[in-house]
Amino acid sequence: MITETQIVRFPSLRLDGGDTLHDVQAAYESYGRLNSGKSNAILILHAFSGDAHAAGIDHEGKAGWWDSMIGPGKAFDTDQYFVLCSNILGGCKGTTGPSSINPETGRPYGMSFPVITVGDIVRLQQMVASHLGIKKLLAVTGGSMGGMQALQWAVAYPEMVEACIPIATTARHSAQQIAFNETGRQAIIADPNFAGGDYYGKQPPARGLAIARMVGHITYMSDESMREKFGRRLRNREDLSFGFDVDFEVESYLRYRGSQFVGRFDANSYLYITKAMDYFDLGAGYPSLAAALERAASKFLVISFTSDWLYPSYQSLEIVSALRRRNHDVTYCELSSNYGHDAFLVDVGEQTEVVKGFLARCQREVVRV
Amino acid sequence: MITETQIVRFPSLRLDGGDTLHDVQAAYESYGRLNSGKSNAILILHAFSGDAHAAGIDHEGKAGWWDSMIGPGKAFDTDQYFVLCSNILGGCKGTTGPSSINPETGRPYGMSFPVITVGDIVRLQQMVASHLGIKKLLAVTGGSMGGMQALQWAVAYPEMVEACIPIATTARHSAQQIAFNETGRQAIIADPNFAGGDYYGKQPPARGLAIARMVGHITYMSDESMREKFGRRLRNREDLSFGFDVDFEVESYLRYRGSQFVGRFDANSYLYITKAMDYFDLGAGYPSLAAALERAASKFLVISFTSDWLYPSYQSLEIVSALRRRNHDVTYCELSSNYGHDAFLVDVGEQTEVVKGFLARCQREVVRV
Numbered sequence: 001m002i003t004e005t006q007i008v009r010f011p012s013l014r015l016d017g018g019d020t021l022h023d024v025q026a027a028y029e030s031y032g033r034l035n036s037g038k039s040n041a042i043l044i045l046h047a048f049s050g051d052a053h054a055a056g057i058d059h060e061g062k063a064g065w066w067d068s069m070i071g072p073g074k075a076f077d078t079d080q081y082f083v084l085c086s087n088i089l090g091g092c093k094g095t096t097g098p099s100s101i102n103p104e105t106g107r108p109y110g111m112s113f114p115v116i117t118v119g120d121i122v123r124l125q126q127m128v129a130s131h132l133g134i135k136k137l138l139a140v141t142g143g144s145m146g147g148m149q150a151l152q153w154a155v156a157y158p159e160m161v162e163a164c165i166p167i168a169t170t171a172r173h174s175a176q177q178i179a180f181n182e183t184g185r186q187a188i189i190a191d192p193n194f195a196g197g198d199y200y201g202k203q204p205p206a207r208g209l210a211i212a213r214m215v216g217h218i219t220y221m222s223d224e225s226m227r228e229k230f231g232r233r234l235r236n237r238e239d240l241s242f243g244f245d246v247d248f249e250v251e252s253y254l255r256y257r258g259s260q261f262v263g264r265f266d267a268n269s270y271l272y273i274t275k276a277m278d279y280f281d282l283g284a285g286y287p288s289l290a291a292a293l294e295r296a297a298s299k300f301l302v303i304s305f306t307s308d309w310l311y312p313s314y315q316s317l318e319i320v321s322a323l324r325r326r327n328h329d330v331t332y333c334e335l336s337s338n339y340g341h342d343a344f345l346v347d348v349g350e351q352t353e354v355v356k357g358f359l360a361r362c363q364r365e366v367v368r369v
Numbered sequence: 370m371i372t373e374t375q376i377v378r379f380p381s382l383r384l385d386g387g388d389t390l391h392d393v394q395a396a397y398e399s400y401g402r403l404n405s406g407k408s409n410a411i412l413i414l415h416a417f418s419g420d421a422h423a424a425g426i427d428h429e430g431k432a433g434w435w436d437s438m439i440g441p442g443k444a445f446d447t448d449q450y451f452v453l454c455s456n457i458l459g460g461c462k463g464t465t466g467p468s469s470i471n472p473e474t475g476r477p478y479g480m481s482f483p484v485i486t487v488g489d490i491v492r493l494q495q496m497v498a499s500h501l502g503i504k505k506l507l508a509v510t511g512g513s514m515g516g517m518q519a520l521q522w523a524v525a526y527p528e529m530v531e532a533c534i535p536i537a538t539t540a541r542h543s544a545q546q547i548a549f550n551e552t553g554r555q556a557i558i559a560d561p562n563f564a565g566g567d568y569y570g571k572q573p574p575a576r577g578l579a580i581a582r583m584v585g586h587i588t589y590m591s592d593e594s595m596r597e598k599f600g601r602r603l604r605n606r607e608d609l610s611f612g613f614d615v616d617f618e619v620e621s622y623l624r625y626r627g628s629q630f631v632g633r634f635d636a637n638s639y640l641y642i643t644k645a646m647d648y649f650d651l652g653a654g655y656p657s658l659a660a661a662l663e664r665a666a667s668k669f670l671v672i673s674f675t676s677d678w679l680y681p682s683y684q685s686l687e688i689v690s691a692l693r694r695r696n697h698d699v700t701y702c703e704l705s706s707n708y709g710h711d712a713f714l715v716d717v718g719e720q721t722e723v724v725k726g727f728l729a730r731c732q733r734e735v736v737r738v
Contacts, residue, residue: 178601178619179619179623182620183623186579187556189613190576192561207555210559211552214555215584218552223545231543231544232547242387242484243484244480244644248547250548251548254552281601
C-alpha cells in the first residue's frame with residue numbers, strides 16, 4: 001500500500017515548561033479503517049528518530065519503520081484495526097519542531113524552540129486523536145522512546161486508553177542513558193557549524209551529528225549481534241592498513257550510518273528529543289512509580305528483550321512491579337533475542353505473537369462491555 | 370615515597386608495520402629493589418591513558434594510577450618485588466609517540482608517526498627490561514590494554530616471563546570495542562583544530578578529544594555504578610532547567626572528565642593507541658588462539674569482573690579455555706564488583722588477595738628451581 005502523510009494544524013499547544021507554542025502542526029499517517037464506533041484505533045508511538053511513516057510504502061518507495069508489525073494479518077492487523085502514527089513534537093518530519101518556522105519571527109526556531117517533554121509530545125498526540133473523533137484508543141504502543149510515550153498516555157489520559165504496550169523502554173531515564181544522550185548532544189554542539197543552532201540555510205553540523213549517531217548505533221546493537229554481523233572482518237582489504245582509513249567492516253558501517261543520518265535528521269531535533277527522553281521520569285512528583293501509575297486504567301503488556309543493554313529488562317520489571325502493586329492487569333514478556341535494543345524493530349516473530357494474543361483479548365473484552 | 374621518572378634511549382625500534390623508528394626513548398619508574406639474582410622483577414603494563422607513574426607520589430603530589438596495588442605490603446609488595454612500569458610507545462608521557470620530535474624533520478611527528486601495534490609496544494618494553502639487566506620477569510601484569518600487553522609478552526618472550534596476570538582484558542578486540550574506539554577517533558578527527566594531526570603549538574582538538582573521553586568514561590563504568598554514583602540527581606539546582614545547560618550530575622561529571630582529559634593527554638596518542646588496541650588479535654596468523662598461546666611458558670592468573678561490560682568475562686574465559694587446551698598452568702578468577710571496567714583500578718580488595726597468593730606460589734617455585 002502507498003501511504004500518505006496528513007497534516008493537521010492547531011492554534012496552540014501548552015507546554016510543561018510553561019511556554020505555549022502557536023500554530024502547531026502534526027504530521028500523521030493511518031492504515032486500515034476506523035470502524036463506525038471508532039473503537040478499533042491503535043496509536044503507534046515512534047522512537048527517537050522515527051516518523052509518521054510507520055507502515056506501507058511511501059512515494060519514494062520507502063517502507064515504514066515498523067512495516068513488519070503493521071499491515072494485513074500482522075501484529076497490528078490493518079484488516080481489524082485502524083492504526084495511527086504521528087511524528088512527535090520536536091521532530092523534523094512534518095510535526096512542529098526546532099526546524100519549523102517560528103510564526104513570531106518568520107525564521108526557523110533553532111534553539112529558541114522551547115524545551116519539551118514526553119508529556120508535551122503526548123498532549124499533541126491527544127489533540128490529533130481527538131481531531132479524528134477518537135474518544136478511546138484500543139491500544140497505545142511503541143518501543144524505546146515510543147514506550148515512554150505509551151506509559152505517559154496511560155497516566156495522562158487514562159480514560160482514553162484501553163490497552164498499553166510499552167516495549168524495550170523505561171519509566172525513567174537512567175544515568176547511563178542520560179550519559180549517552182549527553183555525549184551525542186555535546187558532539188553536535190562542539191561542531192562549529194552548529195552555530196548555536198542557527199545553521200538553517202547554511203552547512204549543518206554534519207560531523208557532530210554523525211558522531212552522535214555512531215554512539216547511538218552502538219547502543220542499539222548488542223555485543224553479540226555486532227560480533228555476528230561484523231566480527232573483526234576487514235572492509236575491502238586483505239590486510240590491516242596500518243593507517244587511519246577504514247580497516248574493519250564495523251568502522252565502515254558506523255561511518256556510513258552516521259553520515260547517512262545527516263541527510264534525514266535535524267541536529268536541533270536531536271538535542272530537543274534526547275532532552276525530552278532524559279527528562280522522562282514517570283514517577284516524578286509522586287511518592288512512587290506505583291502511585292503515578294495508580295491513575296492508569298489500561299490493561300498492560302510490557303515487553304523487553306534479553307540482549308537489550310540500553311533499556312535492560314530490569315527497567316521493564318520496575319514498570320511491571322509498580323503496576324502489580326496497584327493491582328493492574330499486566331502481562332510481562334521478556335523475549336529472547338540477540339539483536340539488542342534493535343530487537344523490537346527487527347526481531348518481531350515472537351513479539352507479533354504476544355501482541356496479537358493480547359490485542360485479541362482486549363478487543364473481546366471491549367466488545368463484551 | 371616520592372617517585373622519579375627515568376628515561377632510557379635506544380637508537381632504533383623495528384615495527385610490525387615495516388617501519389623503523391629512530392632515537393626512541395622510553396620513560397619508566399621503578400619501586401622496590403632488584404635483588405642480586407634479578408629474579409624479583411614485576412612489570413606493570415598500563416592501560417590506554419596511563420603512564421609510567423604507577424605508584425607512589427610524584428613531585429606534583431599525584432599518586433600513581435595503581436598505587437592501591439603497588440607498595441609495601443600491597444598486592445605487588447615492594448618489600449619483596451622490584452616493580453617496573455614504563456609509558457607505552459605511542460603515548461605522551463615521556464615515551465616516544467606522535468607528539469615527540471621526529472629526528473628527521475626536527476618537528477613533532479603528528480600523523481607521520483607510524484601506526485603501531487601491541488607487539489611494538491611490548492618490543493620496546495623488552496628493551497627497557499634488558500637495559501636493566503633483567504633476563505626473566507617474575508610477572509607481567511596489567512588491566513585492560515595492559516592485559517593485552519601481558520598476553521603479548523607471554524607469547525613474544527616466553528623465556529622472559531615466569532607468570533602472566535592479564536586482568537579485565539581480551540585476546541582480541543571485538544566489533545563493539547572497535548566501534549567505541551572508532552567513535553572516539555572520529556570525534557577527534559572531526560574537530561577542525563585537529564588539522565590532520567598537525568596542531569602542536571596551536572589550539573589542540575580539545576572538544577573532539579573531550580567527547581572521545583566522555584564515550585570512554587561511560588564504557589569504564591557500569592549501569593549500576595552510574596546509578597549509585599549519579600542516579601537522576603540534579604547538579605546545583607532544585608528543578609529541571611528546561612534548557613541545555615547541565616541538568617544532571619552525570620552530565621556535569623562527563624563534561625568535567627572530558628575537559629580535564631584534554632590537559633593531560635595528546636589527541637594523536639588517542640588515535641594511535643586505540644588503533645593498536647583494535648589491531649590486537651593474539652591468535653591472528655595462527656590456526657587458533659590456543660595455537661598462539663602454545664609458545665607461552667608462563668603460569669597464568671586471569672582475572673575479570675562481573676559488571677565489566679567493556680571487557681566482559683566471556684573474553685577472559687576464551688583466554689582461559691585456550692590456555693587449558695594447551696595444558697598451561699592457569700587460574701581464573703571472576704571477581705564480583707559493581708564498578709564495571711574500572712573495577713581493576715578501584716575495587717582492589719579481592720584482586721589483591723588473589724594476586725598475592727598467586728605471586729607467592731610463583732616465587733616459591735622460582736626459588737625451588
